[in-house]
Amino acid sequence: MKLQAGKYLIDLDRPQVMGILNVTPDSFSDGGCFLNVDDALRQAATMIDEGADLIDVGGESTRPGARETPLQEELDRIMPVIEGITTRFDVPVSIDTSKPEVMRFAVGAGASMINDIFALRLEGAIDAAVEARVAVCLMHMKGSPQNMQEAPVYERLPADIIDFLAERVQSCLSAGIGRDRLVVDPGFGFGKNDDHNLEILAKLNQFAELGLPLLVGLSRKRTLGNLSGKTAEHRMAAGVAAAIIAVEKGANIVRTHDVAETVDALKVLGAVNGFG
Ligand code: 9MG
Numbered sequence: 001m002k003l004q005a006g007k008y009l010i011d012l013d014r015p016q017v018m019g020i021l022n023v024t025p026d027s028f029s030d031g032g033c034f035l036n037v038d039d040a041l042r043q044a045a046t047m048i049d050e051g052a053d054l055i056d057v058g059g060e061s062t063r064p065g066a067r068e069t070p071l072q073e074e075l076d077r078i079m080p081v082i083e084g085i086t087t088r089f090d091v092p093v094s095i096d097t098s099k100p101e102v103m104r105f106a107v108g109a110g111a112s113m114i115n116d117i118f119a120l121r122l123e124g125a126i127d128a129a130v131e132a133r134v135a136v137c138l139m140h141m142k143g144s145p146q147n148m149q150e151a152p153v154y155e156r157l158p159a160d161i162i163d164f165l166a167e168r169v170q171s172c173l174s175a176g177i178g179r180d181r182l183v184v185d186p187g188f189g190f191g192k193n194d195d196h197n198l199e200i201l202a203k204l205n206q207f208a209e210l211g212l213p214l215l216v217g218l219s220r221k222r223t224l225g226n227l228s229g230k231t232a233e234h235r236m237a238a239g240v241a242a243a244i245i246a247v248e249k250g251a252n253i254v255r256t257h258d259v260a261e262t263v264d265a266l267k268v269l270g271a272v273n274g275f276g
Contacts, residue, residue, distance in 0.1 A: 006112030040186030142191025
């Protein structure tokens with residue numbers, strides 16, 4: 001399977017590692033670490049050296065309870081970083097945003113993918129994605145970051161999430177976004193408790209019925225903390241284990257803070273399973 005992301009045609013026969021670069025003061029794991037542009041570009045360079053296939057740049061925290069970031073503040077955070085990465089490195093950049101204006105500016109600065117936790121449901125977002133002609137990751141979330149962890153309930157897992165994603169895919173196709181540009185994501189931790197997250201991970205192979213590349217993000221998330229008893233910065237081993245389980249069950253792109261360790265683990269899996 002291949003993904004058209006701007007000028008990049010990404011071969012998904014080998015699982016891809018997406019390095020997380022949060023340019024925010026308040027993200028749950030790395031908030032405040034890369035607010036300075038030079039620090040952010042150094043972190044991008046490190047992740048690329050470690051083997052990241054994509055870099056996901058975010059200027060608004062999406063952790064549970066996070067406050068919304070005003071448009072100009074988000075732009076001020078992400079634009080110099082995206083421009084810096086796309087001019088210095090040959091790597092696809094993804095913009096983690098739900099705001100259509102941010103999508104437009106980021107793509108203008110060279111971003112090749114839109115990663116939207118609202119799956120293009122905010123007003124104007126689908127139009128921005130159609131015009132941008134880049135790849136789009138449609139993620140499932142119940143509610144919004146402000147209220148998503150208030151006792152989420154599902155009738156059937158993972159069918160409720162697959163149905164939601166199928167509807168969002170259909171909306172994108174109808175609007176004119178090519179199937180070769182779409183990626184789906186169950187949205188671990190976004191309106192899901194630990195039992196939900198584990199059930200989705202156990203049944204991840206069912207997402208194959210959507211016939212699209214699958215992105216997963218479990219890195220350092222709360223469920224891994226509850227399982228391991230570790231704080232966010234010590235959840236690396238748990239995150240790598242979860243990433244490997246996800247890839248074994250069909251995930252094509254793994255979003256992670258811990259690029260080097262995830263790349264090593266995937267090399268071992270690849271040697272056994274026969275991908276490069
Ligand atoms: C921005 N962000 C935080 N967690 C994420 C996840 O699991 N998937 C995607 N696509 N984006 C995420």
